[in-house]
Amino acid sequence: MAFMDTQPAPMDALEGIDPYAAFRIESPREVLALMRQLMETATPIHMNAPGGVSFATAIWTVDSASQRLAFQAELTNPHLQALVESDEVTAVSYLDAVKLQFDLNHLMLVRGAKSCALQAQMPRRLYRFQRRQSYRVRTLERSSPVALLRHPALPDIQLSLRVLDVSIGGCALWLPEDMPPLAAGLTLHNVRFELDPDTRFNATLHVHHISSIQPNARGARLGCELVKLDGNAERSLQRYIDQTQKRRRLLTVG
Incomplete structure (x- = not known):
């Protein structure tokens, strides 16, 4: 399943039977x-x-x-x-x-x-x-998870974007308003992810959509697909997702 599959599942019944x-x-x-x-x-x-x-x-x-x-x-x-x-x-x-x-x-x-x-x-x-194939978790702020990349139009500028949430299939990044804008449809190569001291890898990102979810938010939310993850990066990311899920459950119980 593609990350951030925001399209609704079809709810049409089959011969009077609701498959859902x-x-x-x-x-x-x-x-x-x-x-x-x-x-x-x-x-x-x-x-x-x-x-x-x-x-x-x-x-x-x-x-x-x-x-x-x-x-x-x-x-x-x-x-x-x-x-x-x-x-x-x-x-x-x-x-x-x-x-x-x-x-x-x-x-x-x-x-x-x-x-x-x-x-x-x-x-x-x-x-x-x-979702059995792609679990998405909100990152933990205390670990300061970031994605480091060169702006495609301004290669001398390196952006450090906060990772809001992540799955094996993709992620959401926060782009502050004082940073150069990025457009939907862009493919970003050699993006360096530093989610915590044990989870660091490079990947290619495809920007699917850009949105703002808060009226007073000064920036934009980038919904991105992660592509071309190698085996080591995928295993490292899966461990991070599993551990983050466990930590969030403990925080909720606490």
């Missing part, structure tokens, strides 16, 4: 708990609509009384209006090794004096898909 019934959650309590978890962890959510419309955001508030969600939004995003006008919007997100997918109904744009938000009805159901 085993993955469906319809308990209001469970749905609410997962929405709150997405909000509290500021987990990126990718909204998709027909025609290739895509929008990266995060849950701002969860209102259990009114059964409404509010999502972060920026008026400057060219896809925002198309999402509001669409009758078919599907959200995709990830909680570590689990892909969550749910429909968003009654989407509307709410404007304030200094900000705006997207509101939608609380989903009545969602689907959980366990």
Whole structure:
């Protein structure tokens, strides 16, 4: 599975049989708990609509009384209006090794004096898909995980970008606004990853998408695919992912 597979899985039933019934959650309590978890962890959510419309955001508030969600939004995003006008919007997100997918109904744009938000009805159901091939984990800030690379247009400039999350298939990097921009579609060669003292390797990156998930964030989130990992690098990365998952579970229990 490609990293950051933000496209929804097809939900069409086959001859009246729902092939995804085993993955469906319809308990209001469970749905609410997962929405709150997405909000509290500021987990990126990718909204998709027909025609290739895509929008990266995060849950701002969860209102259990009114059964409404509010999502972060920026008026400057060219896809925002198309999402509001669409009758078919599907959200995709990830909680570590689990892909969550749910429909968003009654989407509307709410404007304030200094900000705006997207509101939608609380989903009545969602689907959980366990990813067996590519586990994605949020990195631990205390280890200062970075990706070091030369800017393709300015080879004399070396960028040191914070690694936000990673899997065997790819990663998300944070590009501060004071650094030279990078465009989606770029392939970056000889990128040096330093995730912790024991996990360091070189790889090629393909930049798939660029987004901002916070209204006041001063920078951009780069969703990248990791390509051409050699065997040693892949084993080292897999150990890092396994150890990070264990540490996060301990932090949650604590």
